[in-house]
Amino acid sequence: xxxxxxxxTSTKYTLRHLLLFLFACVGIFALAGCEERNNDHDHKTxxxxxxxxxxxxxxxxxxxxHKEALKQIALTTYTLRAKSNPTQEVAAVGRISLPPSTLSQxxxxxxxxxxxxxxxxGQKVKKGQSLALLDSPTAGRARATYLRAKxxxxxxxxxxxxxxxxxxxxxxSSRQRLAARMAREKARINVRSAQTQLHIxxxxxxxxxxxxxxxxFILRAPKAxxxxxxxxxxxxWVHPQHTLLHIEDRRKVWALLExxxxxxxxxxxxxxxxxxxxxxxxxxxxxxxxxxSRFDRGARTLEARVSLPNPKGTLRPNQFVYALIDGNEKKxxxxxxxxxxxxxxxxxxGQRHIAFIVxxxxxxxxxxxxxTVEAPGGQVRVLYGLKxxxxxxxxxxxxxxxxxLRSSLEGGHGHAH
Numbered sequence: 249x250x251x252x253x254x255x256x257t258s259t260k261y262t263l264r265h266l267l268l269f270l271f272a273c274v275g276i277f278a279l280a281g282c283e284e285r286n287n288d289h290d291h292k293t294x295x296x297x298x299x300x301x302x303x304x305x306x307x308x309x310x311x312x313x314h315k316e317a318l319k320q321i322a323l324t325t326y327t328l329r330a331k332s333n334p335t336q337e338v339a340a341v342g343r344i345s346l347p348p349s350t351l352s353q354x355x356x357x358x359x360x361x362x363x364x365x366x367x368x369x370g371q372k373v374k375k376g377q378s379l380a381l382l383d384s385p386t387a388g389r390a391r392a393t394y395l396r397a398k399x400x401x402x403x404x405x406x407x408x409x410x411x412x413x414x415x416x417x418x419x420x421s422s423r424q425r426l427a428a429r430m431a432r433e434k435a436r437i438n439v440r441s442a443q444t445q446l447h448i449x450x451x452x453x454x455x456x457x458x459x460x461x462x463x464x465f466i467l468r469a470p471k472a473x474x475x476x477x478x479x480x481x482x483x484x485w486v487h488p489q490h491t492l493l494h495i496e497d498r499r500k501v502w503a504l505l506e507x508x509x510x511x512x513x514x515x516x517x518x519x520x521x522x523x524x525x526x527x528x529x530x531x532x533x534x535x536x537x538x539x540x541s542r543f544d545r546g547a548r549t550l551e552a553r554v555s556l557p558n559p560k561g562t563l564r565p566n567q568f569v570y571a572l573i574d575g576n577e578k579k580x581x582x583x584x585x586x587x588x589x590x591x592x593x594x595x596x597x598g599q600r601h602i603a604f605i606v607x608x609x610x611x612x613x614x615x616x617x618x619x620t621v622e623a624p625g626g627q628v629r630v631l632y633g634l635k636x637x638x639x640x641x642x643x644x645x646x647x648x649x650x651x652x653l654r655s656s657l658e659g660g661h662g663h664a665h
Contacts, residue, residue: 323643325641331586338507343567359487367379376469379466380493404435405435475493498561512550525568589634592645603640605638
């Protein structure tokens with residue numbers, strides 16, 4: 249009986265160890281499975297994130313509409329075709345500039361302290377109008393010299409008149425009268441010298457010889473125009489080499505155009521030019537008055553200058569413009585073509601204009617930045633951004649712009665449901 253008990257006890261311990269081993273194996277496989285699933289999930293998520301980032305880059309400026317949305321909008325399109333340009337105009341770009349004769353840099357001819365401004369930025373002024381009040385020791389000394397010279401002249405003139413009367417009654421000799429006359433002429437020369445010094449310093453001649461001598465003087469406008477810049481603050485010490493303010497007269501401006509080398513043979517002085525651009529309500533007309541004698545080294549273009557009247561001052565320096573130069577005398581073997589598009593196809597988005605191009609897939613559209621100018625018959629001439637054969641949305645382009653704005657705010661891909 250004793251050996252049998254020993255066998256049963258050994259079997260009991262063997263089964264217990266086997267069960268523990270099986271439970272351990274099951275736990276290890278379970279943990280490995282969870283880790284593999286987590287890795288697969290992370291890899292899948294990473295791929296989706298990369299696809300989403302890629303989608304954002306690829307779909308920038310693009311819109312996709314579903315069939316139901318297309319039926320509701322009822323879009324109309326226009327296919328761009330190059331048409332003959334009977335006037336054979338030459339297109340150019342440029343900027344507005346001011347002629348040097350219309351610019352004034354105003355400063356003081358003497359050093360001094362700025363006490364007061366009589367004008368403000370953007371104010372229109374007339375010639376001779378008060379601009380600023382300054383206080384200068386040099387101006388005070390010049391005034392004192394002038395007033396002293398004028399007082400001495402008055403005394404010498406009085407002495408000369410007295411000597412002349414005495415000479416008539418025999419109480420003064422001719423030598424005394426001559427000496428008095430010479431003293432008066434010397435005093436007169438000193439007055440003129442002091443007056444000239446005031447004029448050189450830009451200081452008005454004092455009219456009241458009894459007033460208190462002061463170094464204060466008023467700086468006046470040398471010409472009419474608009475205050476475009478104030479360079480000094482109140483209390484600042486100024487010198488003759490300093491510019492206190494700038495005055496611009498924008499009643500006449502220049503349009504400086506960049507003409508490409510291929511178009512230079514067809515441009516000459518006297519040709520009529522039509523100027524367009526952002527902020528210009530109606531196009532301006534002018535004529536080419538100057539062609540540069542050398543090309544720009546960087547841009548490889550030739551500068552053409554057009555003079556434009558600007559009575560209301562709406563054209564401003566450095567304003568970007570487009571130009572169409574009358575090229576009726578342009579002779580070429582190939583007909584000049586131009587791209588015309590209905591103006592309803594152009595939408596304004598911020599500071600630029602866009603048009604929507606129909607994509608290869610149904611309901612897919614792409615926004616393109618375009619540059620256009622006015623053309624007759626409710627059309628615009630395309631200068632940049634589109635090419636012949638592009639299918640452009642006309643009716644419904646505003647809805648596409650709204651959808652583009654909505655998708656950009658939501659951070660989506662431009663899908664309309």
